Amino acid sequence: MSVLWTIAPVEHVFSGLTSHSGSAQWQEIQVEGVTMLVSPAGRGMGRIERLISPNPQDYLRPEWQPGQLVPLYT
Amino acid sequence: MAEADKGWVMVRRRTKMASSDEQAASWRVAAEVQPDGAGDPQSTDVVKNVVALGETETIRADSNIYCLPIIGQIEGHMVLPPQNKTTKYEHVIPQLVAVEQNEKIEGLLIILNTVGGDVEAGLAIAEMIASLSKPKVSLVLGGGHSIGVPIAVSADYSFIAETASMTVHPIRLTGMVIGVPQSFEYLEKMQERVTRFVVRHSRISEQVFRELMLNTGEMARDIGTTVVGRDAVRYGLLDEVGGVGQAMAKLNELIEAYRQRKGSAGAGVARQGQSSGPVMSSGAPQPVTPAQSGGSGGGPVMPQ
Numbered sequence: 001m002s003v004l005w006t007i008a009p010v011e012h013v014f015s016g017l018t019s020h021s022g023s024a025q026w027q028e029i030q031v032e033g034v035t036m037l038v039s040p041a042g043r044g045m046g047r048i049e050r051l052i053s054p055n056p057q058d059y060l061r062p063e064w065q066p067g068q069l070v071p072l073y074t
Numbered sequence: 075m076a077e078a079d080k081g082w083v084m085v086r087r088r089t090k091m092a093s094s095d096e097q098a099a100s101w102r103v104a105a106e107v108q109p110d111g112a113g114d115p116q117s118t119d120v121v122k123n124v125v126a127l128g129e130t131e132t133i134r135a136d137s138n139i140y141c142l143p144i145i146g147q148i149e150g151h152m153v154l155p156p157q158n159k160t161t162k163y164e165h166v167i168p169q170l171v172a173v174e175q176n177e178k179i180e181g182l183l184i185i186l187n188t189v190g191g192d193v194e195a196g197l198a199i200a201e202m203i204a205s206l207s208k209p210k211v212s213l214v215l216g217g218g219h220s221i222g223v224p225i226a227v228s229a230d231y232s233f234i235a236e237t238a239s240m241t242v243h244p245i246r247l248t249g250m251v252i253g254v255p256q257s258f259e260y261l262e263k264m265q266e267r268v269t270r271f272v273v274r275h276s277r278i279s280e281q282v283f284r285e286l287m288l289n290t291g292e293m294a295r296d297i298g299t300t301v302v303g304r305d306a307v308r309y310g311l312l313d314e315v316g317g318v319g320q321a322m323a324k325l326n327e328l329i330e331a332y333r334q335r336k337g338s339a340g341a342g343v344a345r346q347g348q349s350s351g352p353v354m355s356s357g358a359p360q361p362v363t364p365a366q367s368g369g370s371g372g373g374p375v376m377p378q
Contacts, residue, residue: 002151003264005220005245006190007296013147013154035165054140054169 026050031070034058038070045069138180139325140173142166143187148199148221150192161188163195170202181329182210183321184229190220193245193264197221197271200228204275209328213321214238214312223311224268227276230328232312233321236303240311242286243298277310 004013026037026049034053038046048068051059058064144166146159154160173179184203190196203210203225212229214222219241226232226240234240245265269287273280286299286309293300306312314320 003193003245003261004191005193005196005268006147007219007241007243008147008189013158015155052165054142054173055137056139056141057137 046072148191150195181325184212186218187216188222200224204228211325233316234312239302
């Protein structure tokens, strides 16, 4: 049971529910305890799409900038 | 140089996961890369770090402030299609627990830019923030709509950027409800929960909030009001117009006060009077009612 309260139109919220877009491939991984969304880049590596961290300093780390490669499995 | 930089990252990642054989190999890689970076003293330092320690922790600075961005749609029980930018309940709630539990963290900064989303997930986040014992400040940038409103007011002190807006409108049935057998009364109850929370945690009165919510004539497809920057402060919804500078200054001020209170009064007394709205609203203007703000056409028309 779930009630949405939003200014976004319903058709917008649920568009793409059935189709497979590029971002569907994103994978959520943890590196050094920090959550990030990555897209597969082959050879066990992932390309960072989005960093999810409450520590603002993490966003300054050069190796965690969007587009950088991180190992998917450590 | 860019190539070489990429090299560092690869080297670093490899050393992290490598067995000792592979580690030795990657050190050789580092050694090979070194001549390229020789002109840049900083990058040669990095190479030395990699070679010596297998690690480059050159800029690891820990912050005593946790920053919680609430962006896009707020996702609850239902997983939204992947191209939506969402803030997920399961990401946010553990972070808030960590903020409460970790002794190094002294304050929480919540940055909102949301179109709304799941009511119960939003209320859960808002209640978690409101019940944290540490100082917290919220900042609405861009937009804090619908369920973003209770989250914005849940902090000790709330800021809104001058250009940011908040839409106050009713929770309604228009195709938004999935799998709920109860209809009108159920929505009424849900609305009541939100309204009560907002009224309890801000300076706005229930009557004004309802008037804003039921205003016809402002929105094309819905009833309600879009409150921009200064008006959010005038109505008493948020505390002050400002940006990240003011928000951080306020948070540091609250942290300082919190430290002193903890130091002098000891544990236990620190949370007196917590539910009585914003902690420091002394300098903020008195909220106006929509009727006072003038204008024609009935309902709250925006003052200049």
